[in-house]
Amino acid sequence: MIFLYSFLFCGVVCLIGQIILDNTNLTPGHVTSLFVVVGAFLDSFGLYDKFIKWFGAGTLVPITSFGHSLIHGALKAAEDNGLLGLLAGMFSLTSVGIVAAIVFGFILTMIFKAKD
Amino acid sequence: MNKERYKEITNEIVPKEDKLKNGITAFIVGGFVGLLGQIIVSVLEGNFDVTHKDATSIMIIILIFIASLCTALGFFDNLVSKAKAGLIVPITGFAHAMTSSMIDYKKEGLITGIGANAFKLTGSVILYGVVSAYIFGIIRYLFFGG
Numbered sequence: 001m002i003f004l005y006s007f008l009f010c011g012v013v014c015l016i017g018q019i020i021l022d023n024t025n026l027t028p029g030h031v032t033s034l035f036v037v038v039g040a041f042l043d044s045f046g047l048y049d050k051f052i053k054w055f056g057a058g059t060l061v062p063i064t065s066f067g068h069s070l071i072h073g074a075l076k077a078a079e080d081n082g083l084l085g086l087l088a089g090m091f092s093l094t095s096v097g098i099v100a101a102i103v104f105g106f107i108l109t110m111i112f113k114a115k116d
Numbered sequence: 117m118n119k120e121r122y123k124e125i126t127n128e129i130v131p132k133e134d135k136l137k138n139g140i141t142a143f144i145v146g147g148f149v150g151l152l153g154q155i156i157v158s159v160l161e162g163n164f165d166v167t168h169k170d171a172t173s174i175m176i177i178i179l180i181f182i183a184s185l186c187t188a189l190g191f192f193d194n195l196v197s198k199a200k201a202g203l204i205v206p207i208t209g210f211a212h213a214m215t216s217s218m219i220d221y222k223k224e225g226l227i228t229g230i231g232a233n234a235f236k237l238t239g240s241v242i243l244y245g246v247v248s249a250y251i252f253g254i255i256r257y258l259f260f261g262g
Contacts, residue, residue: 002154002158003151003154003155003158006150006151006153006154007147007148007150007151007154008147009150010146010147010149010150010151010153010206011142011143011144011146011147011150012143013146013205014142014143014145014146014147014149014201014202014205014206015139015142015143015146015201017142017146017201017204017205018138018139018141018142018143018200018201018202019135019139021138021200021201022135022138022139023135028201028204028209029213029237029240029241031201031204031205032204032205032209032210032213032240032241033240033241033244033245035205036241036244036245036248037244037245037248039245040245040248040249040252041248041252043252044252044253044255044256045256056154056157057150057153057154057156057157057158057172057175058150058151058153058154059150060153060172060175060176061149061150061152061153061176061179061206061207062146062150062205062206062207063205063206063207063209063210063241065207066207066210066241066245067245067248067249070245070246070249071249071252071253071256074249074250074253075253075256075257078253078257082257083254083257086250086253086254086257087250090246090249090250096173096176096177097176097177097180097207097210098242100176100177100180100181100211101180101184101210101211101214101215101238102214102234104180104181104184104185104211104215105184105211105214105215105218105234106218106230106234108184108185108187108188108215108219109188109215109218109219109222109230111188112188112189112190112219113219113222114190114219114220114222114223
């Protein structure tokens, strides 16, 4: 069942993104930025954690989970170090994604040429 | 030509996009990306000795690698133009934006090309993610006690 829930959750998030793209003048950059903020907002009240429990790893795939991981790492570090931890722990969970995107992007850019 | 007349003409010429079809495509493609993520996590947890946290990290790395590779090979743009939000909203869109902005500016050199433009598209995601997470984090920490 967790597979179906993953499919549905990720599908619905993408559907919302597509509806915003089709009905407004916003670009994909606007939509992804908006979704990150929404993800961070949902996790500030622990709602996104419940989504992860209910819907499985499908919740970690959309860009909303990026905002969730940012605030989640920050709040975890804030438990130990207070306001300093809020700064120190911001990237503790998302660094996997960011570093992977930078490193793979750079290596592959070195190997391949741009298609025109 | 005044603005309203211009708008009328462009409205006639610009093809109407089928919103229903776009929505269904985005739903199905995005759903399959999410399903793929869950399958990778389940396989890693079931067959290899990794914790749930590591499994989700590896899943994200795999998806980012696939998206970066497809972008570098040059056919991810075609997929995005067909699947639209189905591939932009998942983490694949993040990797695609990063790799494509690097590869597009490759000819301008390592520093002024790749270095300066790597975060051209993903910068806004990181900036607004961090700023909003910081503000929400402070509110949560100060008013709701962490």
